[in-house]
Amino acid sequence: MNDEEPAENISGGTAGGGQSATFDPETAGTRAEAVVDRLGEMYWTKTYGGRDAFECLVRTILSQNTSDKASQPAHDELMARYGGGEDANSEGDTDLARALADADQPELAETISSAGLYNQKSERIIALAQRICEEYGGESGFDEFVRESDPEAVRSTLLDMNGVGPKTADCVLLFAGGRGGVFPVDTHVHRIARRMGLAPADADHETVREYLERDVPAEKCGFGHTAMIQFGREYCSARKPACLDDPDACPLAGHCDQVGVYPATDEVVDPSETV
Template sequence: MPEEPAQNISGGIEGDGRAVEFPRGEPATRAEAVIDRLGGLYWQKQYGGQDAFTCLVRTILSQNTSDVASQPAHNSLVARYGKEDLAAVLADAAHDDLAATIKSAGLYNQKATVIIDAASRILDEYGSAAAFDEFVRDENPATVRPALLDIRGVGPKTADCVLLFAGGRDGVFPVDTHIHRIYRRMGIAPPDADHEEVREVLERDVPAAKCGFGHTASIQFGREYCTARKPACLDDPDACPLADLCDQIGVYPVAGEFVDPADAA
């Protein structure tokens, strides 16, 4: 397995998760074969242990933007408000002050409202961030996920990231725009599947213990190879390390063109 770069979606060597290595075996599905290949190309990790409220805030900041924009916003938030009793501090934060602090994340007025509302909701319902963290870690995911989705501004991907990175739950495969694109292009999910339908396919066809690193490694693959605007196979079919596992739905190398898989003939 190659050495993990210091900066990547998985947090790098000093970042989130702990390295694991799964025994080699015949994959039961094509989706598992893809994840196994990505595990050899990038990393195999297990996740969990982040503070649930901090993870929620970080994921809200990352919505509709890149790590390059959201990470400085998170750093600024921590520098301004600290790490101790963060939910209590943010529940009482002035909206304009918080918005200015997280400006680099984009949509900062909207995100400031969501974060303040989430902090207040968590304190009202759980009493403290520590109790919320315990809820995320210990309760049945079938109970936790709907509770997270009931928080204003929290969608399926945000809820699943909290379950994965804070709760350490196996079998959770958050779906972002990269993953939505990749697995429809490959033909593993239906070409017109929405984000939730892609998630259902992956959580069904990928072993539970491999879903976590499957999520982060797939995002890395989407950034490096199966990009939105110029997939590697468009110019050179051999340039993609997953070419033999891919149906290239909506990608036409001969014509040098591509479309969203849902629009493919």
């Protein structure tokens, strides 16, 4: 098992993420759990938590509608300018929320330009920072809220924030709050869960999340999310999954229903089109 997450993974940034944990794959009670256990053997088994909640929120917003390859430099530039790095506007100011609440929008947009949609994202980040300063006094108060309050209350509050959708809220709960039983659903997870038959073919993101959180033990949801993303990048891509040319090329072939994948005709469609 590779215990080092790649730098481009949203859970790890440049330093890797989480702490290694050990689980017994022989105890899987559902097919979804068996899939997650196999992914853990292929990649990593981690427990997450401890990341700064506001920075995690900002990082996830930067990643929206773009690749990690594009959003990571934007995050690094933002932290260097506003997070107390060498290019920070004021020495010793390490409260990221306060720094961004006072940020000049065009300057922030330029800073995060590599992430795409930089005008929209910069406006959202500043508005979120201002709200967090008003309601929680800054990033430390927000961090305490995310870590210690009822998870459903945290999720509801996050979803009430402009620009924060279910995946962003769940990533904050998982990577900052360290909450078990949270399985964020991004594009990769949404595709793979339906393609494998772990959720209905026409399920939306929230329905996929409900199925996975029901069928995967709470302590395995975190690495299930990150490892499934990596699996989607390496094997189960949207247009050319590994099984299309060679059924044996996919290490999860024995667990997959291949919904929407037709090797005989070299055709791949979204699982929802098969309903």
